[in-house]
Amino acid sequence: MEGGNNYFKEKLIFTSEKSSEQVPLFNLHKFLIKLFRFNSNVESQLVILTPLTLLSEETLSYLKEGPLLELENCRRIGIRISSETIIKQIPLNELQPHSRILRSKLKKSGFPATHPLEGSMGYLINLDKLLAGNEGRR
Amino acid sequence: MNNDEILKQIESNDKVEKDIEVKEELFYRYLVFWIGEQKFALPAEEVHEILTYNEIYFVPFVPPYIRGYANRHGQPYTVFDLQMLFENSGIEGSHLLILKVPNDQIALLISDVDEIVKVPDSKIYSLTSQDETSQYFSGAVNVEETEIFVLGVSKILERLESDIERS
Numbered sequence: 001m002e003g004g005n006n007y008f009k010e011k012l013i014f015t016s017e018k019s020s021e022q023v024p025l026f027n028l029h030k031f032l033i034k035l036f037r038f039n040s041n042v043e044s045q046l047v048i049l050t051p052l053t054l055l056s057e058e059t060l061s062y063l064k065e066g067p068l069l070e071l072e073n074c075r076r077i078g079i080r081i082s083s084e085t086i087i088k089q090i091p092l093n094e095l096q097p098h099s100r101i102l103r104s105k106l107k108k109s110g111f112p113a114t115h116p117l118e119g120s121m122g123y124l125i126n127l128d129k130l131l132a133g134n135e136g137r138r
Numbered sequence: 139m140n141n142d143e144i145l146k147q148i149e150s151n152d153k154v155e156k157d158i159e160v161k162e163e164l165f166y167r168y169l170v171f172w173i174g175e176q177k178f179a180l181p182a183e184e185v186h187e188i189l190t191y192n193e194i195y196f197v198p199f200v201p202p203y204i205r206g207y208a209n210r211h212g213q214p215y216t217v218f219d220l221q222m223l224f225e226n227s228g229i230e231g232s233h234l235l236i237l238k239v240p241n242d243q244i245a246l247l248i249s250d251v252d253e254i255v256k257v258p259d260s261k262i263y264s265l266t267s268q269d270e271t272s273q274y275f276s277g278a279v280n281v282e283e284t285e286i287f288v289l290g291v292s293k294i295l296e297r298l299e300s301d302i303e304r305s
Binding site: 037101 | 199214241
């Protein structure tokens with residue numbers, strides 16, 4: 001993985017006549033491509049906007065001390081995701097816990113469960129943990 | 139034949155059967171398999187299933203001796219590459235041993251299955267060496283004058299649990 005805060009290099013800027021807002025972007029798409037070591041030519045032109053109030057104190061504290069020093073003045077962060085993202089309802093019984101020996105490690109790292117289907121293995125992401133985890137800091 | 143003779147006969151048969159049972163108990167079945175160029179064994183009752191050509195899905199944040207997950211009937215099985223653990227070089231295996239591990243879903247990546255053997259108790263040995271690698275084995279069996287190490291799965295998982303947590 002590249003060093004520095006490689007996944008927090010961009011911002012969205014919203015301007016109006018009365019005010020402007022800068023929203024830092026976390027490039028989740030790029031992060032996952034590097035983490036899972038796959039090649040992808042898919043663009044990431046979609047952004048999920050998340051109010052900072054949804055993040056834990058631990059994550060906010062890390063972001064303010066690390067990659068997002070200017071976070072004091074922000075109300076939201078953006079999560080950049082794949083342009084091929086779809087919205088899909090997943091029944092809870094399709095989610096499976098990790099194998100016991102990996103469960104604690106992966107839960108702490110921001111991947112609390114799996115979604116195994118025929119010919120694929122999906123992962124449920126806890127974005128808050130992912131942002132605050134050691135890997136998300138690189 | 140009177141009653142006493144019949145009873146004696148039954149008792150005698152029973153004794154013979156018991157003798158046979160005792161002799162059979164002295165044999166144990168092992169699955170012998172290849173990891174790279176080396177043979178290993180596992181007690182047959184510890185192996186649930188042998189899968190071939192199963193896709194392995196990458197798992198992040200774990201040491202390299204965990205090759206990923208296998209998806210078996212919609213359940214994630216952690217796939218261990220023991221050659222990576224022992225020798226720091228992975229195998230190009232295509233077979234998976236699905237193990238019977240209480241409360242967990244564990245698979246071993248192997249190169250190939252060799253055979254299932256019946257080993258007499260007299261050919262099963264415990265290891266005397268206490269070096270790092272021997273900690274991963276429960277003992278050895280002698281099959282056709284060849285010594286084959288028996289993997290100690292519970293010992294392996296016990297030793298690796300904290301390593302995985304720290305990785």
